[in-house]
Amino acid sequence: xxxxxxxxxxxxxxxxxxxxxxxxxxxxxxxxxxxxxxxxxxxxxxxxxxxxxxxxxxxxxxxxxxxxxxxxxxxxxxxxxxxxxxxxxxxxxxxxxxxxxxxxxxxxxxxxxxxxxxxxxxxxxxxxxxxxxxxxxxxxxxxxxxxxxxxxxxxxxxxxxxxxxxxxxxxxxxxxxxxxxxxxxxxxxxxxxxxxxxxxxxxxxxxxxxxxxxxxxxxxxxxxxxxxxxxxxxxxxxxxxxxxxxxxxxxxxxxxxxxxxxxxxxxxxxxxxxxxxxxxxxxxxxxxxxxxxxxxxxxxxxxxxxxxxxxxxxxxxxxxxxxxxxxxxxxxxxxxxxxxxxxxxxxxxxxxxxxxxxxxxxxxxxxxxxxxxxxxxxxxxxxxxxxxxxxxxxxxxxxxxxxxxxxxxxxxxxxxxxxxxxxxxxxxxxxxxxxxxxxxxxxxxxxxxxxx
Amino acid sequence: xxxxxxxxxxxxxxxxxxxxxxxxxxxxxxxxxxxxxxxxxxxxxxxxxxxxxxxxxxxxxxxxxxxxxxxxxxxxxxxxxxxxxxxxxxxxxxxxxxxxxxxxxxxxxxxxxxxxxxxxxxxxxxxxxxxxxxxxxxxxxxxxxxxxxxxxxxxxxxxxxxxxxxxxxxxxxxxxxxxxxxxxxxxxxxxxxxxxxxxxxxxxxxxxxxxxxxxxxxxxxxxxxxxxxxxxxxxxxxxxxxxxxxxxxxxxxxxxxxxxxxxxxxxxxxxxxxxxxxxxxxxxxxxxxxxxxxxxx
Numbered sequence: 001x002x003x004x005x006x007x008x009x010x011x012x013x014x015x016x017x018x019x020x021x022x023x024x025x026x027x028x029x030x031x032x033x034x035x036x037x038x039x040x041x042x043x044x045x046x047x048x049x050x051x052x053x054x055x056x057x058x059x060x061x062x063x064x065x066x067x068x069x070x071x072x073x074x075x076x077x078x079x080x081x082x083x084x085x086x087x088x089x090x091x092x093x094x095x096x097x098x099x100x101x102x103x104x105x106x107x108x109x110x111x112x113x114x115x116x117x118x119x120x121x122x123x124x125x126x127x128x129x130x131x132x133x134x135x136x137x138x139x140x141x142x143x144x145x146x147x148x149x150x151x152x153x154x155x156x157x158x159x160x161x162x163x164x165x166x167x168x169x170x171x172x173x174x175x176x177x178x179x180x181x182x183x184x185x186x187x188x189x190x191x192x193x194x195x196x197x198x199x200x201x202x203x204x205x206x207x208x209x210x211x212x213x214x215x216x217x218x219x220x221x222x223x224x225x226x227x228x229x230x231x232x233x234x235x236x237x238x239x240x241x242x243x244x245x246x247x248x249x250x251x252x253x254x255x256x257x258x259x260x261x262x263x264x265x266x267x268x269x270x271x272x273x274x275x276x277x278x279x280x281x282x283x284x285x286x287x288x289x290x291x292x293x294x295x296x297x298x299x300x301x302x303x304x305x306x307x308x309x310x311x312x313x314x315x316x317x318x319x320x321x322x323x324x325x326x327x328x329x330x331x332x333x334x335x336x337x338x339x340x341x342x343x344x345x346x347x348x349x350x351x352x353x354x355x356x357x358x359x360x361x362x363x364x365x366x367x368x369x370x371x372x373x374x375x376x377x378x379x380x381x382x383x384x385x386x387x388x389x390x391x392x393x394x395x396x397x398x399x400x401x402x403x404x405x406x407x408x409x410x411x412x413x414x415x416x417x418x419x420x421x422x423x424x425x426x427x428x429x430x431x432x433x434x435x436x437x438x439x440x441x442x443x444x445x446x447x448x449x450x451x452x
Numbered sequence: 453x454x455x456x457x458x459x460x461x462x463x464x465x466x467x468x469x470x471x472x473x474x475x476x477x478x479x480x481x482x483x484x485x486x487x488x489x490x491x492x493x494x495x496x497x498x499x500x501x502x503x504x505x506x507x508x509x510x511x512x513x514x515x516x517x518x519x520x521x522x523x524x525x526x527x528x529x530x531x532x533x534x535x536x537x538x539x540x541x542x543x544x545x546x547x548x549x550x551x552x553x554x555x556x557x558x559x560x561x562x563x564x565x566x567x568x569x570x571x572x573x574x575x576x577x578x579x580x581x582x583x584x585x586x587x588x589x590x591x592x593x594x595x596x597x598x599x600x601x602x603x604x605x606x607x608x609x610x611x612x613x614x615x616x617x618x619x620x621x622x623x624x625x626x627x628x629x630x631x632x633x634x635x636x637x638x639x640x641x642x643x644x645x646x647x648x649x650x651x652x653x654x655x656x657x658x659x660x661x662x663x664x665x666x667x668x669x670x671x672x673x674x675x676x677x678x679x680x681x682x683x684x685x686x687x688x689x690x691x692x693x694x695x696x697x698x699x700x701x702x703x704x705x706x707x708x709x710x711x712x713x714x715x716x717x718x719x720x721x722x723x724x725x726x727x728x729x730x731x732x733x734x735x736x737x738x739x740x741x742x743x744x745x746x747x748x749x
Contacts, residue, residue: 102711108496109716127714131497210583217692273581274603276695417714429696432606450513 055349056089057356058114060104062339064094069303069371070169077363081356088352097339108133113344115353119166121157121337122413128342129160135345136163140354146362149379157337157409167361170338171378172298173407174228175318175400177305177393182209182293190317194232194261194324201270204293212270213292215283216431219424223411224334225296226427228321230258231408232328240414243448250445251438259437261324263430276431296321298336299376299397306391318396320403333400333407338378376401415448422447482727488720495716506721516697516705517722523612524701527619528680528733535620536672539627540665544657546628547635557632560625568622572689575618579604605691608698615699619686623679627672634668635661663748670741677733681726702726 059078063071071094078090093114095103100118107113113133119125128134141147141164147155151171158166178190186204191197201211216222230239234254242248272278272286287295288308295301310316320330341361347353365379374381375394385398412420426440489506493499510517542560546553563571580586581603582593589601604614638661646656684703687693693700693708700708702722710719 105495105711105714127494127496133496217694219694273583274579274606277576277579277603277605277691417712421708421713425694425696428694429608432608432695432698 054087056091057353058091060093060114060117062097062100062118064096069373073367073371077360081359115347116341118339119342120339134165134342138164140358154378158340166340166342168338168340168378170376172300172336172376174334177295178317179293180315190319191322193322198264198268201268205269210292212294213283213286214271214275215278215280216275217277218280219428222427223424226262228334229261229324232324233257235327237406237408251441256437256441259440302375302397314392316393331403331405333404335407418451419448485720485723488717489724491717493717494714506718520700520702520705527616528677530616531676531680532673536627540631542628543631560628563622564626568685569689571622572686606695612699630672634665638664666745674737
């Protein structure tokens with residue numbers, strides 16, 4: 001008697017399980033098969049793509065924040081495009097930077113790169129290019145003059161063996177933002193040399209004002225500042241390239257001097273206590289909320305700082321990173337060509353994807369300008385920034401752009417990831433412990449040789 | 453096998469879905485990771501077979517590996533030798549002195565259900581320097597112990613202990629719950645009989661509770677050990693292994709190597725070490741407890 005209900009129950013349960021399992025399988029199949037439909041007739045596309053097939057293009061991007069002007073801008077352009085090309089659906093895959101990096105690596109490992117994805121310039125996109133994952137965009141940028149909208153030289157960072165593989169959304173430089181009110185309270189002037197900067201730090205510190213802030217948990221922040229010092233102590237750009245070419249080593253005086261100068265800054269008490277536990281955002285927030293006098297960062301931070309509390313009454317100014325020990329030229333900047341859009345070589349709809357990206361990038365500067373996000377984009381913008389309501393600080397940053405006479409890329413854009421990590425943690429270590437600069441340099445050189 | 457009076461096929465049918473998922477999600481990845489641990493692979497490009505070079509590098513060359521192992525075991529040690537005994541003590545005290553213990557036990561359990569990201573952010577604020585509103589440092593200053601203040605998460609020598617403390621705090625309730633349940637399951641007749649024989653209070657704990665709760669204690673210890681080996685999220689949220697690898701443990705080192713440094717093969721090799729250590733430790737702990745149980749039964 002007892003056996004029967006159990007058996008029935010058992011069979012029922014197995015049935016349920018089986019159904020739910022097969023349902024899962026079916027669901028999976030359905031999502032992968034998105035280009036199934038065929039022939040909805042109305043073709044209103046510009047005629048370039050020619051096909052009337054319904055297609056979906058996956059657009060992986062790093063604008064997930066709906067309050068960010070870039071996100072709104074992207075949606076607007078996508079909407080316009082879909083209106084003009086009714087057979088194309090753009091599927092947005094919006095992720096934050098770190099997630100996207102990880103996801104792309106996973107996708108690349110299984111050769112399933114989305115139609116459009118985001119990569120970083122130079123050495124960081126090299127492995128992907130080496131694996132032949134991206135489609136060259138040379139023809140696409142030539143056909144309607146898109147190429148000429150980009151600033152001179154910027155596309156070089158995305159070009160390998162004469163093939164252009166990605167189109168950047170930004171082009172930034174490293175600058176020092178400063179809080180005018182706090183500087184005045186501390187009685188310090190905008191430093192014109194690094195030594196003055198260290199003195200200013202000491203003076204501010206003595207008056208109980210936090211001299212500088214940094215989000216060093218994300219270790220690239222310290223490295224970015226350090227590389228600017230190196231750009232000076234080396235008397236000009238190209239140190240890392242020289243190392244790569246075997247002309248110099250990390251144990252050269254320029255690097256050792258830079259470590260020493262950086263330590264001087266840290267030991268003078270420039271940065272907030274516990275700097276290595278602050279991530280990029282919380283570090284920047286300290287400046288944005290008026291808690292620090294100076295902040296070294298890429299010009300991409302302009303928009304965020306401009307709209308923050310601290311910028312009221314035109315309270316924030318910018319200055320060029322000063323010369324170090326009388327060396328270097330303040331008109332040479334840390335250059336930060338931005339993340340860039342690349343197209344998967346294996347995209348099922350290569351032509352349509354190219355067409356869309358072309359459309360997107362062509363409209364990008366205009367829309368960015370309107371959304372007040374045009375400081376530090378990679379393309380030339382026609383338009384009067386002042387009249388459009390950009391702040392004085394933004395105007396200052398734009399002026400600095402005009403004075404750029406070359407510079408260096410960030411460490412991770414030049415060196416391989418393994419060497420980069422040793423460098424990053426070496427610099428991070430300087431925040432918590434005073435070390436012999438020569439030893440720091442030696443450790444990095446050893447790591448570089450091992451990972452060449 | 454026939455206790456349930458269900459046919460073996462039915463049992464198999466019930467086990468199959470779970471088994472397949474388990475094999476697919478646990479064993480297959482382990483095999484894959486053993487395989488890729490023998491490769492020089494950046495995760496994207498072509499992999500070259502390099503035999504045991506990854507392991508050679510790990511044992512002899514990698515300046516981060518051994519300190520990370522040491523920290524991992526420190527964490528495991530604290531967890532097994534401090535957290536679990538304290539949890540047992542609390543569980544015993546609750547059972548004995550609290551009439552309606554459920555509320556207390558649930559409160560202790562609360563941190564376990566909070567997401568680690570929240571816990572990490574919370575404690576980061578608590579550990580902050582006084583100038584940034586850090587609670588601990590402010591209290592220290594208020595009571596006149598200014599020289600005791602530290603920047604807890606960024607001084608290389610103490611940062612890892614600061615994190616260990618958080619991890620102990622978070623999972624204390626988990627072990628209290630496990631052991632509390634274990635103690636509740638000891639039949640009260642035994643205590644009553646012991647009382648008649650003159651054993652009550654801590655004497656009863658020593659001769660009744662402790663031996664009878666041993667199997668549960670074993671589970672707690674194994675869980676806390678494996679949990680410590682896998683500790684990753686808390687470290688990522690609080691320090692990301694920094695400053696300069698000072699809080700790197702095996703799991704975070706593995707992640708950094710696989711995904712940040714892009715040495716996927718090497719990362720897999722570290723993962724395999726982690727698996728190996730887990731297996732060996734589980735066997736050792738089991739052996740130890742079998743002995744203990746024999747002695748007490």
